[in-house]
Amino acid sequence: MKVLTVGGAMIDTIAIIENSAIERMSLLNAGTSFLLLEDGRKTEAIDISMHCGGGAVNTAISFARLGFDCAALIKIGDDRRGEQIMASLAEEGISAQWAIRDERAPTGSSVLVSSHDRNAGVFTFRGANTLLEPEDIDERAFAVDLVYIANLSNEAARCFPLLVETARAAQARVAVNPGTRQLHAHGRAFRDALPEIGILSLNRHEAEDVLALLDHDIPDDHEPLPFPHDLHPPALAQRGFKAHGRTVAVRAFFRALVGEGVDSVVVTDGMDGAFAASQGRMIYCPAVETEVQGTAGAGDAFGSTFAGYTALGAEPDFALRAAAHNAASVLGFIDTS
Structure with missing residues (x-):
């Protein structure tokens, strides 16, 4: 099966910091935490390394390693970071035919500071990722079975409707993983495209951003979700999704998206596992236990x-x-x- 991925291409610089060298402050009521760096002082790192990343690159590598014939439609700068990304695609057997060099901006880059539970704080420079424009969307690239549209950066998100339209015109199935910034800035375009999306992948925070875009008359469904007796229901099953002062049960949220025309929806919630609605069924899968070294790309x-x-x-x-x-x-x- 042929796949085209569309979205970000980045070079990630990852710094691993010993717990004792960096403070973490958690706000229990807000459900957020912060890493605190001392001003004006060098902090010793366990390791600092550089890797290729970005939504389109990460997913292309995943598809290729799963055995799919994959290409990536990305925008990179005419620089060493861009060369590193091209080399990584070649090493993984991913076609770079639709990778576009743009001299107007450097290749995107991120710095990740990882400590404590390894859920890294990220500083992001989006660079050339923001420069995707309609002229870059070649119909020939979409002659595939599946088009996976990852998070689109800033102005590139304006191309989202055209990407979906071009994929559907080529009779490709469309999978989408939008980011929070895209949903906030271009929510109406995303909402309008829902009937053309075959597979929608979200994390809990993105799902609540999507909920804010849906009609307010979603029917309530507070019937308890069935779980095996030996499995404690995850928190999301009990609290539902929350946006703009309203709460919608998990089953009702999935029914609303399926009612909009999406074939399959999956929502991840970190170590609390994931829910999916597909083929007329709703399924829950707990997270697989593992020793976390880094969360980038998961x-x-x-x-x-x-x-x-x-x-x-x-x-x-x-x-x-x-x-x-x-x-x-x-x-x-x-x-x-």
């Missing part, structure tokens, strides 16, 4: 695996379990390997 591994196997016609249970295992394998590495 969501991309999950989304691409679920989309790939779903597009192949696999049973939803299998696609969800495979996605959970692939994400866990990425969590076991510092980078997105």
